[in-house]
Structure formats: C-alpha cells, structure tokens
Amino acid sequence: MNAERPTDAARPALLRANRWKPWEFALWLAAFAAPLADPSHAALISEIAIVALFAMSLDLVLGYAGIVSLGHAAFFGFGGYCAALFAKHVMPDPLVGLAVGMAAATVLGALCSVTILRGSDLTRLMVTLGVSLIMLELANKLDWLTGGADGLQGITIGPLLGRFEFDLGGRTAVYYSLVVLLVFAILARRLVHSPFGATLMAIRDNRLRAMAIGVPVASRLVAVYTIAAAMAGAAGALLVQTTSFASLDLFEFQRSADVLLILVVGGVGWLYGGVIGAVVFKLMQDTLSAITAQYWTFWLGLFLVLLVLVGRDRLIRPWTWLRRRGRV
Amino acid sequence: MSAPPVASTATVLSALGLVKRFGGIPATDNVTLNLARGARHALIGPNGAGKTTLINLLTGVLDPTEGRIELEGQDITRLAPHQRVRRGLVRTFQINQLFDSLSPLQTLALTVSQQQGLGGKWWQPLGARRSVAERCDQLLEQFRLATVMEQPTRTLSYGKRRLLEIAIALACEPRVLLLDEPVAGVPAGEREELLRTIATLPAEVSVLLIEHDMDIVFSFATRMTVLVNGAVLTEGTPQEISSDERVRAVYLGEEERAPSHA
Numbered sequence: 001m002n003a004e005r006p007t008d009a010a011r012p013a014l015l016r017a018n019r020w021k022p023w024e025f026a027l028w029l030a031a032f033a034a035p036l037a038d039p040s041h042a043a044l045i046s047e048i049a050i051v052a053l054f055a056m057s058l059d060l061v062l063g064y065a066g067i068v069s070l071g072h073a074a075f076f077g078f079g080g081y082c083a084a085l086f087a088k089h090v091m092p093d094p095l096v097g098l099a100v101g102m103a104a105a106t107v108l109g110a111l112c113s114v115t116i117l118r119g120s121d122l123t124r125l126m127v128t129l130g131v132s133l134i135m136l137e138l139a140n141k142l143d144w145l146t147g148g149a150d151g152l153q154g155i156t157i158g159p160l161l162g163r164f165e166f167d168l169g170g171r172t173a174v175y176y177s178l179v180v181l182l183v184f185a186i187l188a189r190r191l192v193h194s195p196f197g198a199t200l201m202a203i204r205d206n207r208l209r210a211m212a213i214g215v216p217v218a219s220r221l222v223a224v225y226t227i228a229a230a231m232a233g234a235a236g237a238l239l240v241q242t243t244s245f246a247s248l249d250l251f252e253f254q255r256s257a258d259v260l261l262i263l264v265v266g267g268v269g270w271l272y273g274g275v276i277g278a279v280v281f282k283l284m285q286d287t288l289s290a291i292t293a294q295y296w297t298f299w300l301g302l303f304l305v306l307l308v309l310v311g312r313d314r315l316i317r318p319w320t321w322l323r324r325r326g327r328v
Numbered sequence: 329m330s331a332p333p334v335a336s337t338a339t340v341l342s343a344l345g346l347v348k349r350f351g352g353i354p355a356t357d358n359v360t361l362n363l364a365r366g367a368r369h370a371l372i373g374p375n376g377a378g379k380t381t382l383i384n385l386l387t388g389v390l391d392p393t394e395g396r397i398e399l400e401g402q403d404i405t406r407l408a409p410h411q412r413v414r415r416g417l418v419r420t421f422q423i424n425q426l427f428d429s430l431s432p433l434q435t436l437a438l439t440v441s442q443q444q445g446l447g448g449k450w451w452q453p454l455g456a457r458r459s460v461a462e463r464c465d466q467l468l469e470q471f472r473l474a475t476v477m478e479q480p481t482r483t484l485s486y487g488k489r490r491l492l493e494i495a496i497a498l499a500c501e502p503r504v505l506l507l508d509e510p511v512a513g514v515p516a517g518e519r520e521e522l523l524r525t526i527a528t529l530p531a532e533v534s535v536l537l538i539e540h541d542m543d544i545v546f547s548f549a550t551r552m553t554v555l556v557n558g559a560v561l562t563e564g565t566p567q568e569i570s571s572d573e574r575v576r577a578v579y580l581g582e583e584e585r586a587p588s589h590a
Contacts, residue, residue: 014455196450198438209425214413
C-alpha cells in the first residue's frame, strides 16, 4: 500500500508519538473541572491525584524500566515524613516542604538504586519490600522524632504561595494536588518520549542487547529509580500536607501493594495507567465500601481476577466477548 | 591520539592468550587472535568449538579467566560491554536479541541516539535531532524495513527481524563488527540481500564473521581462523585452510566438500 514512502518518513513518525492527543486534554480538563462539579468530593479527588502521582512514579520504574517493586512506599513515606517534620520544626510553607520531601526521597532513592541493579525479579521484590519494612520500623522506633505509632501530629501547613489557605472544604488542597500531578505528568511524559526513555524501554525489553548497543544499563537504572523516588516522595509530601497528618501507614506494605495493583488495573508502561488505575481503584473503594464497608476488598479481588484472566482490552470491549473465544 | 606501540598499527582487535573456564572446563583455551584493520576474517569450527564464547569474551558479556583484549592498542579487558561499544566494537547475535515491544523505527532511533551521545537526553523527543532521523531513514531503506517501521518488532516476520538484528549493529557505527552467524535461518531470497549488505560495508570496518556455511565463508573471508575445542587449530588464507589436512579432518571432513580424507 504505502511501500513508496518518502525517505524522510522517520522524523514525522517519531515526533507524532510525542504529540499530545485530544483525549489527554479532555482527561486533564475533566480532572480540573471535577472539584468544581462536585465540591463535596474534593478530598477524594485530591487523594486520587496523589495516588495517581505515586502510581505514575512506579510506572517509570516498572512499566518503562521493567524493575518490579513491592516497596515503593518507602519513598512515599520518607518524602511524607520529611515534609511533615520540616513543616513542624522549620517552616510551614507547602512548596518548600514539597521540595524538601522530594529532595529527601531523591537521596534515599539514589542510595537504594544500587540494590535493584542485579538479580532476578524475585530478588528485587524482596529487596524493595525489605527496604520499605526497614523504613517502617525506623519510623516506628524513632518515636521521639516521628511520633511512632501515634503518628506525627500538630502539623500546620501555611497558605499556598502565601495566599491560599488550606480550607476545610479542601479546595486549595485538591488544586494543589492536581497541579503538582499535572506538572509531574508533563515532565514524565517528556522523559518517556525522549532518547532516555527509549533506552529504558530497551533495557526492559532486552538488557543484553541494550548493553550491546552501548546503553549504560546500570547508570540508566540508577537515574530512573532516583527520579521515580523523587516523584513518590512528592506524592507522600502532598498527602501529608493536604491532610496535616503523617502516620506509619505512609510506609505500610499495603500502600506498596495497592499502588502496584492500581498500576495493573490501569495498565503499565503508558504513564496514564497510574491515573486511570487510581481513579478506578479509589472510586471502587469509595462506592463499594459505602455499600459493604468490611468486605469491599472481596469485590476488588474479584475484579482483579477477572481483569487479569479476561484481559484489560477485552474487559473494556464487551462486544468482543462473543467473538473468537478459543485462543488459550 | 598516540596509541602505545603494543600491537602493530595494522591490528585493530587482538585477543592475547584468552582463557575462559567454566568450573575448570576450558571453553576458550589460550586463544590468540589478531584482527587486521579492514579485515574480512572468518572464525570457523565445529559446534561447541567455543566460537560464541569467544565473541562473548571479546564484547565483555563474559570476563576472561586469563588473557588480555586490546582494541586499537588499548587494553579493554576490564571494560563493560557498553564501553566497548562506544569504542566501536559491536556485535550481532546468533539468536535475535531485539526490543520486542518497540518498533524497528524506535529501535533504530534509540540506537542511533545512543551512538550520537544523546542516550541520556530526556528533554528532547526521540528523533528531534535531524541527524538521528536521517540515519534511521537510511537504515530502514537499506534493510528494507521502511514498510514495517512502525509495527511492533514482535509481530515481524523472521526475515525482517533478522534484518533488524543486523541493522541495529550497523546503527552503532562499528569500527569492528563481530557477526555471529548473520544469515542463520534467513530465507534464501533475503539471504543474498543480507550478504550483499555485509559485503558492501565500508572498507575501514573490520569484520569477524562466525559462519557455518562454507560457501559464505569462502566467498567472504580473506583470512580464516579455525577453532577446535576452544583452541585455535590454525589460521591462514582460505586457500591455506581448505588445503590443511587437520582442518579437513576435524571440520571440513564433516561436509561433503572433502572426499579425500587423509
């Protein structure tokens, strides 16, 4: 059909992949309009944005670089606690606090990145899980600093940009979370469509060949793991700032597992998987736990089993269910 | 640059007394091999002779137990694989090693970007640099991948995948190219095409070819090394090799072309 391509076909084709799609604009418009349409759910929307940011950071590591993690909450929690302590003891400005939380998580991410360079997926799962458990117990044990099991209370966050107070209605909080999410989404989008992002995918697909074309595999993984840790730290700082509270559940295993689950629900390796997954997960949690508070995870479990067995593509296209069943 | 006069300037790549043992068993046994600049050198030997192990040692996938590797007179024995690639030592794989979820276009674009030192750039989109896109167009055309350039690599036919395997190596702009059975499994129609591409590589690129097909070896190589049980049996011109009785006995004897068994 189009065998006769012009010889300069590569550049437009490559740049096309990078272009913003109409649905992306629609998605962000909807996100920013949601708190206006339903102000009573501002807190929930804010939480979704924060979880989406957290999931997006895991997607960089898991979806793009192919590094599995069961301990991503280590960075989330560390960023959160550092932002909380900074607000409590140094200054209450949220943006400076956000930067501090991110910086702290960046350092932790860079240190931990050496643990994920070698070994199999199983060793990575264990090592990342181990790091998050260490962080959890440190936060628990250093109760003079962190408040231990009681959590860190008495955090007051100053007005955003010196003007917008964090009100009870959560309006400042939700737009703060959404704007931070948008900023990181734009940065992450840049990153995954760049040569750097392409070399990450090369490492994910075939590490041996990535080395054989000159990609410095170890330094790429260190870089992406550190960047993802910074994003996770920002998400943790956001949660602490918008709720004025830091507790041990920032580090809990449950949080690492949930974010992995969210990413699986939304799809790995396309950035928006974290956003879609966070929306679906949090809305399911919200509606199901309103119906059956204790047993909502049953329905979540059922949904997951179906999702994985049937496949995401088929699940969201019910009209294909009757066609061609037998392809085991 | 003033390279130290370790090897003669005509030698680009040398393996000096390479030994690799796996649990005491030598897979590579004291191999010394010199690849001349612009060489068309073939490495032959029966199955299990240690040809691929030798390639893995040269490219840094494996570390030698003993011995040294020099590229352009510089010791590269301890360099990581990607550092050797940056110095122009590039290989292809006997079994395709591709990026299955990426398209040929993405694959080549990222390889060319890496080669041009842009691999760490995260702010520009892939292909924003014109020189990258132009090189991709050249390679896609040269390897007849332009029509499938946007399909995921995993969906391509074996022949196309094989072409991409070789195209990736050329995208690295090699100065020394190690070809591990490049036409293995390639259908007859595409085989000639691929061989012609290899034959028309620039003269300054030095090529070490591992190949089983003797017709290909003799039409391509001006020099040959015979590897048996991990050690070099002999080295010489194709004429010398084909008339060497020991080679006939251990290797060519397996083929139909050597009826006069000594």
